[in-house]
Each structure stands twice: as C-alpha cells, then as structure tokens.
Amino acid sequence: MLQEELKSIQVAKTVDARGTACPGPLLEAKKAVGTIKSGDIMEILSADEGTKVDIPKWCTKQGHEYLGTVEESGYFRIFMKKG
Template sequence: MEGVVITKESDARGSFCPGPLMELIRQVKAAQVGDVIAVISGDEGSRKDIPAWIEKAKQEFLGMETTEGATRFIVRKVK
C-alpha cells in the first residue's frame, strides 16, 4: 500500500479464528483516530471475518495483501 504509513502491526500467524480478529479489535481499541493498523493472519477464515468486522465497526478498510502464505489486513481507525 503505497503512501500508507502503518502505525502498528501485529503478526497473528499461528493463531486461529478468532485470534487474528481479536488481535485486530484490541489494536483498534488502543489506537488513536487516524492510526493505521495492520494484522497478519495465516487463517483462511480471516479473509472473510476481518473485512466483515471492519465494516460492522465502521472503520476504514484500506485493503489486504497476500504475503508468504498469509494475509495482511490494513485498517484506519476513523472513530
């Protein structure tokens, strides 16, 4: 994601559902409005669960990238 500065990144590979999602929720709660958080997950369920939670929580989903057999989810805290 060019031009996006990640404030906090957590590597949740090796953790299975709902671990990566819970890590993201913890990071978003601790973040300041405007912070960009990234969570890396190797759990396939995260590809559906994390974007759905981001939408439900009314945060800004900036995208996901596949890296080394895992997915990196990037979200901006907006409220």
C-alpha cells in the same frame, strides 16, 4: 487501495496474529484497535483464510475503514484505518 500503495503505507501498529487460528486474529485486532488513535492505520498479519473475510466485515460493522489485503507467502497483510 492498490497493492503497491498498501505495501508502502505507513502503519501505526502491526498485529502479528499468524500464530493463531480463527477467531484469534479478529480478537487480536479488536484488542489492538483500542490502542491506536482515530485515523491511524493498522496492519493485521494472519495465516488464517477466514480472517480475510472477517476483518473487512468487522471494519464495516465497527465504523473502521478496510483498506485492502496483500497476499504474502503463507500469510495475509490486512490493512485498516481506525474510524
């Protein structure tokens, strides 16, 4: 998705994992995805560079859809749709 589309997208849940290093954000995402419905969009905030790679791969493996990443100052906003 385009960056502008991602920035204005409605999310069902935001997971703020900026206080944790790898593997914290991935596990926070894993735990949070169980609390939303199929088709819901979730945003993961992470300051960990590795999360940018991990979440898209994890989405593919787990049957979710990775929508894209927006870089903010000092952190990333990673968007996904639950499968």
